[in-house]
Amino acid sequence: MSKPVVSTPLCSILHELRTAENSGSYFQPKLRSLKAANPKLKLLDVGSGWGHMGCSLAQALGPAGRVVGVDISPESISHAREVAGRCGLEDRVDFVQGDAYKLPFADNEFDVAHAHQVLAHLERPWDVIAEMVRVTKPGGFVAIREGDLESEIVYPAEPGLLKFHKLIATAMTARGKGGGGADTGRKLLPWALKAGAKRDQITVSYGTWWFDTPEHKDKWAKAMTGQVRDGMVGEIAKKTGLATEEDLEEMATAWEEWAAREDSSLAMMHGEILVEK
């Protein structure tokens, strides 16, 4: 089967879907009360990636706030700076290269330390939580959110979509030492305890992402078809023998058909924790 040309920047789509609004409602009340006491908040975004979430967080903080994003990848840092420039936020957001296990900041430096869909990629997520607590000021908080892929549901349950779901879950579970796995969201509480936080410092919640409008479904389907046709998922699947080229094409077509229906939707949960210091 021939590969259609995918012109959309896939990674960008996935990253742009993450905003302080759709992925940060669990910490907004706490942030608002800190902001009321002191509008000059400093927020650290750990694993800041392409910077979209950092910029969105800067907007949530308001003009007096400052965001620092830290990421291990120099390419991500330069891309994130570009994004901040394009958004006119270069004075309020800075991105620095650094290791999440050894954050390049002093103790008690930030009002908020935040991470979104980052710990799933790490082997010792509890050590990163301890680092995030270390750089947070007393009176501040740590806010972490991770997906929980096993909770994902889709309508209609077409065979191509079920195959896709199984492929992703299998790949994540295979990788699953430490943070990896298809069940990361529900592990934030045990990880925070392992990091040394006391149970009464921790507030747990579960939030959802869902896609049901034509615009959102189209974006999601484009990202997923890109992942199987030209992206990392397709590559890993073929390398490990988890799926054939035909399987992958069936999955891609199923996503396109899903996006075109008016009765289709997809939803999944994220685990969320706030750790007060």
Next chain:
Amino acid sequence: MSKPVVSTPLCSILHELRTAENSGSYFQPKLRSLKAANPKLKLLDVGSGWGHMGCSLAQALGPAGRVVGVDISPESISHAREVAGRCGLEDRVDFVQGDAYKLPFADNEFDVAHAHQVLAHLERPWDVIAEMVRVTKPGGFVAIREGDLESEIVYPAEPGLLKFHKLIATAMTARGKGGGGADTGRKLLPWALKAGAKRDQITVSYGTWWFDTPEHKDKWAKAMTGQVRDGMVGEIAKKTGLATEEDLEEMATAWEEWAAREDSSLAMMHGEILVEK
């Protein structure tokens, strides 16, 4: 194995866990804007059961609002009236016996028609949605929420809890003609379309229920252990051969151990729709 005496009214626990706050946030903004225009709102609660949700809805409407609950079971009606009396809400909430397929009300009689975890029990849920739209005034809305059991996640994934989850999902799927099934939440949109609603009248959302605090976990575990030891789930499982007495006891013990841990939690999604008329 001997059966311990369960003194808690199980059904009551499950029903009391449902409130306008934890199960109705998806329609609150719309309700608030209707209420601002007219505080004398009339709300119909379809499948009102033991009345806890109806009373909670009456509180959300405020003193000028009125709630009518309708249920097929005369026992539920008399229980619900008792609950309303105990809450001092007898002047603001009424419960009447009636059939959801043929609601005993005129067209355009209510500002809001509401149902929570009701359609999953019915064979033709789309016909009930059409009835709910019929009795709703132009300018009002229909609000429906149903669980989606397949999305349920639990930590830690102890064998007894996984067995329980599988048992419930199998029992629901076996029953699954019409509304039944372990995937009801995601079907609200297709059902509303089948009921004749246009796509642009319908707003979809997915909400979560989660339990992580000692108090909530204890309530949930009591309800679940009761279900397997002395309740409907245990009865069905033994009758159909889906589980032995030993399996059921393993599940009950697993729930008790789950509730006693500080790192455990459970979460599941609900599908939600608003249909504007």
